[in-house]
Amino acid sequence: xxxxxxxxLALCLLSIASQAQTYDFLGxxxxxxxxxRNIQIDPMSLDxxxxxxxxxxxxxxxxxxMMVEYQAAIYSDSKNDPxxxxxxxxxxxxxxMKIKRFENMTGSDFMLNQQAxxxxxxxxxxxxxxxxxxxxxxxxxxFWFVGCKPCIMEMPELNELVEEFKPxxxxxxxxxxxxxxRVNKFLETHEFNYELLPNGRRVATDYGIxxxxxxxxxxxxxxxxxxxxxYFPGLKYALRxxxxxxxx
Numbered sequence: 001x002x003x004x005x006x007x008x009l010a011l012c013l014l015s016i017a018s019q020a021q022t023y024d025f026l027g028x029x030x031x032x033x034x035x036x037r038n039i040q041i042d043p044m045s046l047d048x049x050x051x052x053x054x055x056x057x058x059x060x061x062x063x064x065x066m067m068v069e070y071q072a073a074i075y076s077d078s079k080n081d082p083x084x085x086x087x088x089x090x091x092x093x094x095x096x097m098k099i100k101r102f103e104n105m106t107g108s109d110f111m112l113n114q115q116a117x118x119x120x121x122x123x124x125x126x127x128x129x130x131x132x133x134x135x136x137x138x139x140x141x142x143f144w145f146v147g148c149k150p151c152i153m154e155m156p157e158l159n160e161l162v163e164e165f166k167p168x169x170x171x172x173x174x175x176x177x178x179x180x181x182r183v184n185k186f187l188e189t190h191e192f193n194y195e196l197l198p199n200g201r202r203v204a205t206d207y208g209i210x211x212x213x214x215x216x217x218x219x220x221x222x223x224x225x226x227x228x229x230x231y232f233p234g235l236k237y238a239l240r241x242x243x244x245x246x247x248x
Contacts, residue, residue, distance in 0.1 A: 007162075008086075011077070018128065018184055021073065023051070023053070023075075026049075029078065030076065030083055033159055041074060041082050043061050043065060043085055044058055045082075046061075046074070046085045048060075048061050048085045048087070048233040049085075050087050051086055051088045051089065056087065060091060063236035064233075065210075065234050066072070066234050068102075068233070069088065069089065069090055070090055070240065071087075071088055071090040071094045071098075072085050072214050073085070073088060074086075076159075091220035099201070102234040102235075102239060107226050107227050108228050108229045109227070110227045110229050112224055113223060113224065113225070114137075115132075116141075116218045116223070117203075117207060118130070118131050118132040119175075119203045119206070121175065121199065121200055124180060124184065126194055129173065131173075134171055135170060136220050137165075137246055138170045138217070138219050138243070138246045139171045139172075139173060139217075140173070140218075140239070141174075141215065142172070142173070142175070142202070142213055142214075143175050143209050143216075144175075144176055144213045145176055145178055146176070146177075146182050146183065146186045148212045150213060151213045152190060153211055154213060154231045156191075157236035158192070158193075158236070161243065165247075170243060172193070172195060173194060175186075175197050175200035175203050177200060177201045178198055178199045179198055180198045180199070182198075211229045211230060215219060215228045215235075215239065216237070217242050224248065225242070226239075226242040
């Protein structure tokens with residue numbers, strides 16, 4: 001993985017906490033690092049922990065760096081070599097700053113400013129949904145499938161957006177690759193409050209979508225004004241900002 005500079009972590013991820021803090025599980029030989037903008041740190045090379053002492057796997061490090069609820073501190077040895085990264089509870093100021101950065105994210109270039117192709121699919125109860133008929137309304141599309149772990153991870157955050165913006169007229173449509181039976185089975189153990197449109201593989205292919213999840217925000221004229229390929233913690237803040245702007 002390409003190394004990330006401490007400046008990038010501090011300014012873009014708000015991950016370096018300045019207050020003094022010691023952790024028994026680290027041992028006394030490791031000390032909290034002082035911010036040095038010239039040093040380079042690869043977070044994936046460090047031992048990672050929650051502030052409770054729980055170990056964080058290599059695959060989870062980037063997610064924790066992006067989470068609004070956490071800020072990170074770097075601990076080094078006597079030679080000032082970085083050895084560990086600790087994810088601490090974020091201060092209210094750190095949370096606000098990180099949310100602001102998420103809100104300012106530009107998203108992906110995929111389909112941006114293009115007219116969204118029309119499609120017609122049936123929902124879980126057999127009613128037809130036609131995108132063309134939704135002209136004049138703001139639509140947020142989500143492309144997903146049952147076996148997609150990132151798709152499942154983002155669902156609680158997407159449900160929050162539905163609760164906030166559906167009463168304001170936003171249409172939330174989730175185009176899934178799976179059939180009705182598989183989606184219904186999935187819903188026995190998961191909550192997904194979009195209007196679910198199964199059997200959508202043809203639509204996904206028509207849109208040129210090969211990565212999941214993919215989000216497309218479509219304005220009242222049917223044009224894609226924001227897109228995001230893939231999921232990251234904090235995506236809901238970027239989507240919320242875009243939804244607010246689209247409704248102005």
